[in-house]
Amino acid sequence: xxxxxxxxxxxxxxxxxxxxxxxxxxxxxxxxxxxxxxxxxxxxxxxxxxxxxxxxxxxxxxxxxxxxxxxxxxxxxxxxxxxxxxxxxxxxxxxxxxxxxxxxxxxxxxxxxxxxxxxxxxxxxxxxxxxxxxxxxxxxxxxxxxxxxxxxxxxxxxxxxxxxxxxxxxxxxxxxxxxxxxxxxxxxxxxxxxxxxxxxxxxxxxxxxxxxxxxxxxxxxxxxxxxxxxxxxxxxxxxxxxxxxxxxxxxxxxxxxxxxxxxxxxxxxxxxxxxxxxxxxxxxxxxxxxxxxxxxxxxxxxxxxxxxxxxxxxxxxxxxxxxxxxxxxxxxxxxxxxxxxxxxxxxxxxxxxxxxxxxxxxxxxxxxxxxxxxxxxxxxxxxxxxxxxxxxxxxxxxxxxxxxxxxxxxxxxxxxxxxxxxxxxxxxxxxxxxxxxxxxxxxxxxxxxxxxxxxxxxxxxxxxxxxxxxxxxxxxxxxxxxxxxxxxxxxxxxxxxxxxxxxxxxxxxxxxx
Numbered sequence: 001x002x003x004x005x006x007x008x009x010x011x012x013x014x015x016x017x018x019x020x021x022x023x024x025x026x027x028x029x030x031x032x033x034x035x036x037x038x039x040x041x042x043x044x045x046x047x048x049x050x051x052x053x054x055x056x057x058x059x060x061x062x063x064x065x066x067x068x069x070x071x072x073x074x075x076x077x078x079x080x081x082x083x084x085x086x087x088x089x090x091x092x093x094x095x096x097x098x099x100x101x102x103x104x105x106x107x108x109x110x111x112x113x114x115x116x117x118x119x120x121x122x123x124x125x126x127x128x129x130x131x132x133x134x135x136x137x138x139x140x141x142x143x144x145x146x147x148x149x150x151x152x153x154x155x156x157x158x159x160x161x162x163x164x165x166x167x168x169x170x171x172x173x174x175x176x177x178x179x180x181x182x183x184x185x186x187x188x189x190x191x192x193x194x195x196x197x198x199x200x201x202x203x204x205x206x207x208x209x210x211x212x213x214x215x216x217x218x219x220x221x222x223x224x225x226x227x228x229x230x231x232x233x234x235x236x237x238x239x240x241x242x243x244x245x246x247x248x249x250x251x252x253x254x255x256x257x258x259x260x261x262x263x264x265x266x267x268x269x270x271x272x273x274x275x276x277x278x279x280x281x282x283x284x285x286x287x288x289x290x291x292x293x294x295x296x297x298x299x300x301x302x303x304x305x306x307x308x309x310x311x312x313x314x315x316x317x318x319x320x321x322x323x324x325x326x327x328x329x330x331x332x333x334x335x336x337x338x339x340x341x342x343x344x345x346x347x348x349x350x351x352x353x354x355x356x357x358x359x360x361x362x363x364x365x366x367x368x369x370x371x372x373x374x375x376x377x378x379x380x381x382x383x384x385x386x387x388x389x390x391x392x393x394x395x396x397x398x399x400x401x402x403x404x405x406x407x408x409x410x411x412x413x414x415x416x417x418x419x420x421x422x423x424x425x426x427x428x429x430x431x432x433x434x435x436x437x438x439x440x441x442x443x444x445x446x447x448x449x450x451x452x453x454x455x456x457x458x459x460x461x462x463x464x465x466x467x468x469x470x471x472x473x474x475x476x477x478x479x480x481x482x483x484x485x486x487x488x489x490x491x492x493x494x495x496x497x498x499x500x501x502x503x504x505x506x507x508x509x510x511x512x513x
Contacts (some may be wrong), residue, residue, distance in 0.1 A: 053361050054082040056107035056352075058100070059412045060344070061087040067409040071386075074377045075410075079368045087409065094120075106349040108362055111165075111412065118154070118162070118345055119461060125156045131348045131359050133160045140363055142370035145420040150341035153453045163366055164342035166417025170443040172231045172336055173325035173436070175305045177296040179318065180207035188324040192235055192264065195327055199273040202296035218268065219295035220278035221286035224472055227278075228299035230337055233261040235329040240337040240448040242507065249451060249507050251500070253471050253492060260330070262488075265479045279476040291315060302436035309430065323432050325439045326446075338447040346415065366415050372422035379414060379423050381407035393427035457506035463499045470495045 066087045076083055086107055088096045093113050100106045101124070112118045124130065137143050137160075146164065154162045174188075174195075181187070181198065184205055189195035199217030201207065208215055220228040234240070238257035242249050252258050268274045275281060275289060287304070289295040291312040298308065302323040312319045326334050346366070353359050368374055380387045380394045386407050387394045396403055418425050419441075428434040457464075474491030477483045483491075496504075 050080065052076065052080050052082045053365070054084070055109065055362055055365070056084040056086060057109045057111070057413060058086045058088060058097070058107045059111045059409075060090045060093050060113055061409055062090050062412065063404040063409050065405065068406045070406050071377055071381055071410050074382065075369075075374060078374050078377070079365050081365055085413070104351050106352055108348065108352045108358070110347050110349060112162075112345045112347065114344065115340060115342075119456075121347070122156060122456060125161050125347075129350055130161050131350060131353060133163070133363075136360065136363060139360070140367040142367045142421070143363065145370065146416055147341065147420065149449070153340040154342065154345060155454045162345040162347050163415045165344040165346070165414050166420065167339060167341060167343040168440040168443075169338045169341045169447055170336045171301040171303055171436075171440050172234070172443070173299075173302040173323055173439055174327070175290070175298040175300075175302060175308060175321055175323055175432075177202070177207065177320070178322040179320040180296045181322075182320075183207060183209065188322065189327055191328045192232075192330065196264075196268070196273075199268060199297060200271065203271070203273050207296060208293060214294070216275060216295055217273040218297045218299065219275055219286050219289035220299070221281045221283050222279050223283070224475060226300060227286070229261065229265065229475070231299050232264065233258060234335050234337045234448055235327045236261045236264070237329055237331055237333065237335050237448070241450040242452045244451065249511050250504065251471075253475070259485070259488075262475060262478050266481065269479055270481070279480070293319070302439055303433070305436055306428065306430050306433040309432070321432050323436045323439060325443055334446050335448045336443050336446050338449045340450070340453045344412070369413070370416050370421040372424075375414065375421045375423040378410045389424065390427045392424070394424035395427040451511070452507050455507050455510040457503050457510070459499050459502045459506055464503065467495050467498060467500055467503070470498070
């Protein structure tokens with residue numbers, strides 16, 4: 001009886017164990033299924049996160065045709081994006097941009113072409129129609145590398161709304177006939193006195209050994225900014241457009257250094273060391289004087305040396321050129337005027353970028369653009385197809401049509417510059433051109449910046465170009481000896497009376513705030 005009871009109890013224990021085991025297996029099976037569903041859901045979410053982010057960019061087209069998408073596909077793959085680029089020919093870009101703004105059809109990322117276009121959108125920016133970026137950039141490691149001084153030049157009321165496309169802050173310097181200098185025993189000038197002596201010697205000491213009086217020192221043109229005048233004015237430490245005196249902003253031509261520069265040019269002109277008709281000489285003719293061996297000094301963008309040389313050497317195979325930047329003025333210091341440091345800007349309209357989440361994704365794309373891998377695609381193309389790397393620099397292939405068709409348009413969407421985005425610098429086998437690139441960077445140690453770049457004057461925006469002509473005319477007239485200091489001072493008073501004083505007041509009101 002007892003053994004039977006033990007048997008029954010044992011049997012019940014086994015059955016209970018089997019039931020529990022079955023329940024556990026069912027539970028485990030159910031967990032596996034549910035776990036599998038969670039995993040599937042997680043994979044689905046992951047796949048959604050990995051879906052390319054699609055958005056639209058409006059950009060300038062500087063080539064005859066819309067580019068092939070060969071390079072764009074590489075950029076999209078690396079950044080996990082699908083980008084529609086609305087290419088607009090540069091010559092009607094502003095019209096298209098204004099139309100899109102007026103019809104509320106701007107894309108998510110809008111390049112603005114230049115500083116003037118940016119100023120046109122100032123009211124819309126102040127009206128809150130574009131995203132302010134200051135609250136977000138600290139989330140993006142690469143965007144934080146953008147230069148503070150350049151970003152500051154784009155601020156509106158102290159706030160940042162743009163990402164900039166960098167340009168060298170100063171390309172200005174001297175291109176000169178090194179073969180002439182060597183023959184005359186002259187080194188590159190390091191002071192304004194030495195520069196004046198080189199101009200004299202290139203005029204009077206027969207530098208081309210022709211036995212004739214057929215050369216002069218400096219070739220210049222009808223441009224007080226990108227010609228010789230503004231660069232030489234920097235050597236005299238003239239402010240860059242505007243300067244501060246006793247806490248007040250004043251235009252450059254109201255400073256003694258500007259007048260000293262005019263005196264310097266007057267002496268060059270009176271002695272015949274500069275082309276006598278430079279106030280009416282075009283850039284083409286200015287460069288032609290240099291290329292054909294009439295003049296020995298060209299002041300302007302040092303990067304022009306490669307194009308000037310390629311033409312000059314066909315006329316004279318023995319021509320030798322060099323570039324130089326550092327010329328001290330009377331104070332014993334070197335200074336050089338600076339541009340704002342950007343060629344283009346990109347902004348993000350709230351009408352098309354409706355949410356902060358979307359803005360962050362677009363900023364994330366531009367953050368990825370500021371990596372060497374992505375930016376080299378955008379700027380140079382595909383290695384060994386569009387360029388090769390020599391000594392850590394990029395040399396484009398000798399196929400202009402291919403580069404125009406597949407690469408160069410994408411340079412229009414660059415953000416930053418090589419220094420901040422890490423792309424390759426260009427390789428140049430012509431040594432003076434390579435040297436000029438290094439001198440661009442060296443110039444950044446001596447910049448004279450324009451304090452009014454981030455400021456706003458309604459009168460200047462409306463009337464600045466017209467009023468500038470008053471001073472331009474007076475400057476040339478003084479250099480040519482047609483007016484004296486009293487005549488120049490009268491021109492300044494005329495400028496002030498026609499709206500110049502209002503510009504001074506408006507800039508200073510902005511400056512003090």
